[in-house]
Amino acid sequence: MIPSDSTARALAEAATARMLEADEASRAMGMNLVTVDRDHAVFDMRVREDMLNGLNTCHGGIVFSLADTVCAMVANSRNQKSVLQSATVTLTAPVHKDDILTATGHRSAGEGRVAVIDVTVTNQKDETVALFRGSTYEIRGTHVDQAGD
């Protein structure tokens, strides 16, 4: 693997910035970028009232969404456009209103067009609340012009 030097990091940051600019869904859910690098990303999010389900815990789809955003940023961090093909999520502890969730993701396998990306979601007490594994594949196009970087 190419070591994550300053150029790789700058490229990951530029690609992520471009994606987030257009990502209405992640913004609407209040997700914040903590850090991003080649093959690595961290986001956090506070659980709001309008994210609760009928059992008064956070809707599984919201937890999935946070992990999916991190997965997307990792998958696209090399500047090549990539999309999710499938994902598995395991919910390991309930999530409540006002919990602060942190999702940390990295590329676990795949040097070609297909990648496997793992994301762990923890709460403010550092308890693991979800494990997410996504399979992504590259499509045509890049996010930023690398020559002009």
Add this chain to the structure above:
Amino acid sequence: MIPSDSTARALAEAATARMLEADEASRAMGMNLVTVDRDHAVFDMRVREDMLNGLNTCHGGIVFSLADTVCAMVANSRNQKSVLQSATVTLTAPVHKDDILTATGHRSAGEGRVAVIDVTVTNQKDETVALFRGSTYEIRGTHVDQAGD
């Protein structure tokens, strides 16, 4: 399997109504109940601007959320409280702004405390856009008082 007669259906409808009342997340995403019965549920939803990701298609977490809500309603349709343990989603076609998604779910296996629930999500052209499979397990408590039914 117990045949779905009018009592089973009424119980499923009552449990679902009680869950939806408290389900802020599903409401915020604009999900509509189409029909529910014992071990079966259908919801639909229009894809809004604030549901798009950085590639200008619907965020995978939103599609997952719709399927997860249907899964929850199927799992809880016998009136016993149930929660999701894990789920796998496969995204089979991109989803765009203003698409109308319909998610149809049923119990595929499990007569005990654990159930497997399959949900298929289609768009207004009846194309399958996602396949969701969830594993749920029962917890203590019921949604409505069955004696008083």
Add this chain to the structure above:
Amino acid sequence: MIPSDSTARALAEAATARMLEADEASRAMGMNLVTVDRDHAVFDMRVREDMLNGLNTCHGGIVFSLADTVCAMVANSRNQKSVLQSATVTLTAPVHKDDILTATGHRSAGEGRVAVIDVTVTNQKDETVALFRGSTYEIRGTHVDQAGD
């Protein structure tokens, strides 16, 4: 979808025969082809003593193997070589020595290079013992020469 006429079926049968010829693993486990058609396949298998695990039930990997073989035959039934990328299996009932397992698979989604294939495994009492969902993708090459068919 192209209707499964006699040509499509003959092609599926020829591709399957070619694959089974070389499939040492499926033969060693005693899997039998029941039927195959375009996007559809059925195999059965008897659970032997040497397939049991430390809890005296059938090893999950053996049940997975049967479903995986069916998935492979469905994925390759159009004559284009295809391989498994990922799969999820849910074990819904224990499997015992001398059980006769039947695995029935079909293509659930995917008209392009990627397909989703569902396989249901039942026992001789028609109880569902496992649900398998595989994601496959096409690689270069065909199994039989279609022009010469």
Add this chain to the structure above:
Amino acid sequence: MIPSDSTARALAEAATARMLEADEASRAMGMNLVTVDRDHAVFDMRVREDMLNGLNTCHGGIVFSLADTVCAMVANSRNQKSVLQSATVTLTAPVHKDDILTATGHRSAGEGRVAVIDVTVTNQKDETVALFRGSTYEIRGTHVDQAGD
């Protein structure tokens, strides 16, 4: 988590020995125990001729079986009987005849009756060939008598 001291390790070794004694399937596939400890296990296996599929690579079910055995040993390493509920496997590189596979597993989440166990399978060149994630749950009974230990 309880630190893995000599007592925990001895218990894991005793439970594993008891399971392997009865595990005809793992023996038939030639799996070897490398090491086991509380919440951790490593096995290896050589890919034989009778493990190849119709594309002349190792059958996915065999790779799954190795990972599943490791998952079982991790899940049962606290001496409480546990079984697999569901698992997802992603095949990241092809496996060939005479490859030596090493599967390394650990408990990723779950302190109660349900656990999530991750297994990574590598070949003799230390390339990752598969990622496996299993959900297990405890059933009644222990493998060895702890009082007499």
